[in-house]
Amino acid sequence: MTWTLVFSMVWVVNGAPTETSAPSTMSFKSLEMCEAAAASLVAEMAEPIEGDVKTYVRAVCIQRK
16 A cells, blocks of 8 residues: 655745646655655745745645555
């Protein structure tokens, strides 16, 4: 069985959201690796960006057979 990280992002620029990106996926051999990647992605996207820009990311790990 594998674990799949499903994630999507949206940027808010000057108070207006951009178009939501289509969900993307990445496969991992263990839940721990998937969760670490999800946490890393969320942390990286939380870093401040110059100007009035915010990034929001939703990331979940699902098990696949």
